Amino acid sequence: METILNQAVNTPNDLYGIENWGMDLVSVLPDGDLALANPIAPDMPHVSLPQIVSDLRERGIAAPVLLRVSQFLEHGIQSINGCFERAISRVGYKGVYRGVFPIKVNQQAQVIDRIVEFGRPYSYGLEAGSKPELVIALAHKLAREALIVCNGVKDAEFIRLAILSRRLGFNTVIVLESPKELETVIEVVEELGEEPLLGVRVKLTNRITGKWAESSGDRSTFGMNTDQLVAVLDKLRDSGLLHCLKLQHSHLGSQVPDVNDVRRATTEACRYFAELKAEGVELTHLDLGGGLGVDYTGEKSAAVNSINYSMAEYCDNVVETVAYAMDEAGLDHPTLVTESGRAVVATSSMLIFDVLEATLYDAPTAPKPETDDHHLISDLAAVAGYLTPVRLQECMNDASFYREELRALFRRGYINLRQMARSERIYLHLMSQIKALAAKEDQPAEVQEALDQLADIYHCNFSLFQSLPDVWAIDQLHPVVPLQRLNEHPDRRAILSDITCDSDGKIDKFILGDGPAASMPVHSLREGETYYLGVLFVGAYQETLGDLHNLFGDTNVATIELRPDGGFDLLHEQEGDTISEVMSYVEYDPRDCVAAFRKLVDEAISAGNLKSADRKTLMAAYRDSINGYTYYE
Ligand SMILES: *Cc1c(COP(=O)(O)O)cnc(C)c1O
DSSP: OOOOOTTTTSOHHHHHTHHHHOTTTEEEOTTSOEEEOOTTSTTSOOEEHHHHHHHHHHTTOOSSEEEEEHHHHHHHHHHHHHHHHHHHHHHTOSSOBOOEEEGGGOOOHHHHHHHHHHHGGGTOEEEESSHHHHHHHTTSOOOTTOEEEEOSOOOHHHHHHHHHGGGGTOEEEEEEOSHHHHHHHHHHHHHHTOOOEEEEEBOOOOOOOSTTGGGSSTTOSSSBOHHHHHHHHHHHHHTTOGGGEEEEEOOOOSSOOOHHHHHHHHHHHHHHHHHHHHTTOOOOEEEOOSOOOOOSSOOOSSSTTOOSSOHHHHHHHHHHHHHHHHHHHTOOOOEEEOOOOHHHHGGGEEEEEEEEEEEOSSOSOOOOOOTTSOHHHHHHHHGGGGOOGGGHHHHHHHHHHHHHHHHHHHHTTSSOHHHHHHHHHHHHHHHHHHHHHHTTSOOOHHHHHHHHTTOEEEEESSOHHHHOHHHHHHOOOOOEEESSOTTSOOOEEEEEEOSSSOTTOEEOOEEETTEEESSEEEOOOOTTOOOEEEEOOOOSSHHHHOOOGGGOOOOEEEEEEEOTTSOEEEEEEEOOOBHHHHHHHTTOOHHHHHHHHHHHHHHHHHTTSSOTTHHHHHHHHHHHHHTSBSSOO
């Protein structure tokens, strides 16, 4: 079988890097279907993803669809709590772990509800960074020991709710972000005559590497420096509230790439903890914030979108470092708190969409130059005559030279439309011959770059801005993989473009088995067969940061549970936005729009431009659209 890929002999696992980044959550079935494993019961048969997609489609849940896998989320919660429990017993740490999930990472009710449920046996709590998030947190029944940690800027209303919630048994901690915030706290405490649980956010001076380096160190926008900290301690003591201060908080930023950054920051946090204790503060909880990363690329290195440590290693490092520092300072081991969001939910959902059509940058056949054609057209066609592996680069250079010359001739009127079309086809056919030849062995970087420029464009049914905002905004890499035909060697390379009219709406960086790439292997589209692609590990941040570019709304969402018999149960479905819904987000009243359209129709009938009988057809078409899905149906 002819193939244009470098990795022609590789299995799909190697080609797409599934074994590197898959975390044993996905696999390839013998029939070529991508499949989901159940991490809670790894021996269970893997469930075919194309089967799930076609079943959902029969139930009326069409692509694009965000698929949440209940067991993936459960596994995330079990992993973080289990890894800390194991580290604690291995190190002989004399405190417990009480993690909290930061709501901002995925605020969807279906997700938070399950996190609370799966987390209850571990007394897992919630972190709220704003008033609305606190309101969400307080609508859940948490375990008696679980914490609600309140970060972010707080007004009196926020503080009042946090203090009053303690009457219901919530362990709501108000983390002071600034000396000014403390003034508001003191006012509310006086007004209510009730005591708060307080925390204090310290700004560590250690800077992390990676994308979120800015959110660490001196210039971090959150937390207090030593000077402010001392002012807060004095004021707390003066107002008789020092004994309410129980928790010390610091947050390094997200996706910390290097485990040694974690160790250094933890050591620094422990120094503050020991100093605060020496000041007479009755601290019991040490909160190290978020930052635990996800190895999206499977490279296992401190590279972009990768990390050089496992979750277990992170937990071991934190527990060991704190135990050592506390023993050194002669202090009891505090309760450990972390606010890992990304590492808990990223793997729990995936975006699945269909390819609508392909733009190919090659041609299977080419016409012969005609006798009266310009000699440059024959020159271009003649390149095929000396195309060999060693002269590949020369042939590419020649072909692009002739093509540019021919385009210039066309612009000046020396060759006509049909001649230009003929030369384009000859060029594109030459490119398909070059691609086939290039696929047989590794090419120099320059050739590979030129070949990437010739990759197909697969036009896909999704909006990058709505569903993968970090891919657009910060070049986040997620694994992207076809859901089917993985037993067939992909014969094309493509980049993906979305359905918005924005030229930024594309994915042109991929993670493959042998590292990052500017195009991905795909299969030729077949008539009458839907080709699905999946973007994996989109559970963190993507849903909440998405926007309404071109008014593409929320996609359909399905939450499923994998069944032991290889099937699945649909636990919940959420229909994507209709056009009338997205219209109302931008303050159009859909009913007014229907009325306005009807008025235009009636005016056209009065003016004699439209037959009365057309009214029904036009109104039905408008109504059908307004009630429909914003994506391609
Ligand atoms: C965003 C945030 C987190 C979550 O960070 P992850 O990197 O997703 O774990 C935790 N704590 C605070 C204060 C945050 O702002």
